Amino acid sequence: MSTPPISRRLAEAAVALFDENGYDETTVDDIAARAGVSRSTFFRYYRSKEDAIFPDHDTLLARVDARLRASTAGTAIVAVTDAVRIVLAHYVEDAEVSLRRYRLVGRVPALRAREIASVARYQRLFREFIGEWLGDSPDAGLRAELMAASVVAAHNQVLRGWLRAGGTYDPFGPLDHALQYVIATFRHLEQPHREGEEQVVVAAFTRSASPRAVMEAIQLHLESRP
Numbered sequence: 001m002s003t004p005p006i007s008r009r010l011a012e013a014a015v016a017l018f019d020e021n022g023y024d025e026t027t028v029d030d031i032a033a034r035a036g037v038s039r040s041t042f043f044r045y046y047r048s049k050e051d052a053i054f055p056d057h058d059t060l061l062a063r064v065d066a067r068l069r070a071s072t073a074g075t076a077i078v079a080v081t082d083a084v085r086i087v088l089a090h091y092v093e094d095a096e097v098s099l100r101r102y103r104l105v106g107r108v109p110a111l112r113a114r115e116i117a118s119v120a121r122y123q124r125l126f127r128e129f130i131g132e133w134l135g136d137s138p139d140a141g142l143r144a145e146l147m148a149a150s151v152v153a154a155h156n157q158v159l160r161g162w163l164r165a166g167g168t169y170d171p172f173g174p175l176d177h178a179l180q181y182v183i184a185t186f187r188h189l190e191q192p193h194r195e196g197e198e199q200v201v202v203a204a205f206t207r208s209a210s211p212r213a214v215m216e217a218i219q220l221h222l223e224s225r226p
Contacts, residue, residue, distance in 0.1 A: 007045045007055055009035040014052035015100045023108040050114050053101055057118055060090050061125060068129040076133045077186070080126065080147075081179050084155050087122065088175055091159060095167040102163040123152045147186045154178040 004012070013034035017026040028049050032042040046052045064083045071079030091098040105111045127148035134140035158178050162171040 006035070006037060006041065010037070010042060010045055011052050011055040012097060014049060015097050015104065018053070018104050018108070019100050023104065023111065050110055053104065053111055054114060054118055056090070057121070060087065061121060064122070065125060065129075068125070073133060076130070077183055080130070080151055081176075081183070083126070084151055084179065085172065085175065087155060088159060088171060092162075092167070092171065099163060099167055102160075119152060119156065123148050126151050143186075147182070150182045150185065151179070154182050 010031060014031045017030055017034055026049065028042055029039055031049060031052060032039050063086055067083045067086060068079050105115050127144050130147050131140055131144035134144055158171050158175045
């Protein structure tokens with residue numbers, strides 16, 4: 001088995017020591033010793049002991065940003081949902097550390113403040129991307145802020161539910177379900193249909209629906225379109 005990178009070893013050591021001995025009682029020297037490195041090595045990776053509790057956030061933000069920037073106007077909503085899944089996967093892939101961090105953050109105000117600041121960075125990233133997508137459309141800034149907040153709230157609600165349950169289930173189904181509410185609310189923000197382009201209408205009906213009822217529903221939908 002390969003040795004974890006130093007940054008990960010330091011993060012795991014910090015989480016373990018905070019959990020075992022308490023946040024205030026744990027020093028940078030303690031963390032470095034547990035990870036098997038020197039104090040100076042610790043400071044090559046983290047500026048403070050609380051930084052070690054939230055490792056790799058800059059890298060994760062860069063991955064999220066890259067996914068968003070790789071989209072087009074027509075795939076912006078898909079890009080947003082993919083980006084949210086990237087963030088959730090980051091926590092799920094290291095479930096043990098995520099669970100211990102969750103318990104710590106609930107007990108240590110300094111870590112809670114740091115978590116809030118981290119969440120704000122993600123929300124700002126989504127807001128800027130959505131704002132660029134909406135361009136100069138009416139209330140673009142307001143709508144971007146609302147959608148970004150909704151996306152982050154959906155993710156956080158699912159993540160915290162998974163953490164409270166001890167990471168005992170796959171949270172991606174609940175995340176997709178939660179994001180459907182966000183998508184349904186903001187679907188109208190997608191790029192408008194251009195005149196002359198064909199559109200495809202997809203409709204779902206129960207098996208018991210009669211052909212006449214199906215045709216009437218489709219006709220009503222087509223007549224109601226601008």
